[in-house]
Amino acid sequence: GAVVSQHPSWVICKSGTSVKIECRSLDFQATTMFWYRQFPKQSLMLMATSNEGSKATYEQGVEKDKFLINHASLTLSTLTVTSAHPEDSSFYICSAKPGLAYNEQFFGPGTRLTVL
Amino acid sequence: AQTVTQSQPEMSVQEAETVTLSCTYDTSESDYYLFWYKQPPSRQMILVIRQEAYKQQNATENRFSVNFQKAAKSFSLKISDSQLGDAAMYFCAYRSAIEGGADGLTFGKGTHLIIQP
Numbered sequence: 001g002a003v004v005s006q007h008p009s010w011v012i013c014k015s016g017t018s019v020k021i022e023c024r025s026l027d028f029q030a031t032t033m034f035w036y037r038q039f040p041k042q043s044l045m046l047m048a049t050s051n052e053g054s055k056a057t058y059e060q061g062v063e064k065d066k067f068l069i070n071h072a073s074l075t076l077s078t079l080t081v082t083s084a085h086p087e088d089s090s091f092y093i094c095s096a097k098p099g100l101a102y103n104e105q106f107f108g109p110g111t112r113l114t115v116l
Numbered sequence: 117a118q119t120v121t122q123s124q125p126e127m128s129v130q131e132a133e134t135v136t137l138s139c140t141y142d143t144s145e146s147d148y149y150l151f152w153y154k155q156p157p158s159r160q161m162i163l164v165i166r167q168e169a170y171k172q173q174n175a176t177e178n179r180f181s182v183n184f185q186k187a188a189k190s191f192s193l194k195i196s197d198s199q200l201g202d203a204a205m206y207f208c209a210y211r212s213a214i215e216g217g218a219d220g221l222t223f224g225k226g227t228h229l230i231i232q233p
Contacts, residue, residue, distance in 0.1 A: 042226075044223045
């Protein structure tokens with residue numbers, strides 16, 4: 001149990017276009033989902049926290065207008081990178097938490113974004 | 117803000133030997149959780165072990181155990197009987213347990229563990 005999927009697993013896009021990444025909890029309802037960014041050979045950095053039905057909370061330094069997060073249902077959160085540029089190229093990982101009292105987050109397999 | 121420091125960018129150990137990965141953290145909070153995650157080449161994050169700060173007893177999961185020193189803010193991971201499948205990046209992570217506190221994880225920079233056959 002506790003499986004989280006991401007789609008797509010790999011995407012290449014042209015500079016200036018927008019890309020949407022989906023994160024789904026397959027066998028549980030996720031009240032909270034998180035989006036992390038990981039540069040090559042570096043650590044994961046929390047970008048934002050989203051709770052179902054409410055606006056996402058972004059970490060300091062993360063551009064809200066560039067990284068649009070929507071958590072419209074208890075099983076789906078989306079991250080849209082708007083007007084992507086080469087510096088947005090990275091590995092994006094989502095995680096999901098079943099409930100407020102739950103200690104563990106379950107991670108998706110990640111999405112590699114390459115912006116040309 | 118909380119910080120997590122892993123001072124060993126890379127560690128190498130012989131198969132079947134024991135290795136300890138270091139992690140220190142800084143926080144002003146009294147209640148929190150600490151985690152060790154494994155990230156193999158597939159990039160899938162795998163939870164290795166979890167420690168609640170209010171528990172004095174060190175967590176253990178089969179070959180994996182931690183040495184949690186709350187006063188020193190230290191949380192090291194010991195891997196016994198190292199296996200080839202243990203080769204991966206290992207990340208130490210912190211999460212607040214304060215009601216209303218931040219729910220996301222703060223990660224250290226990671227330690228690349230190499231297992232020598």
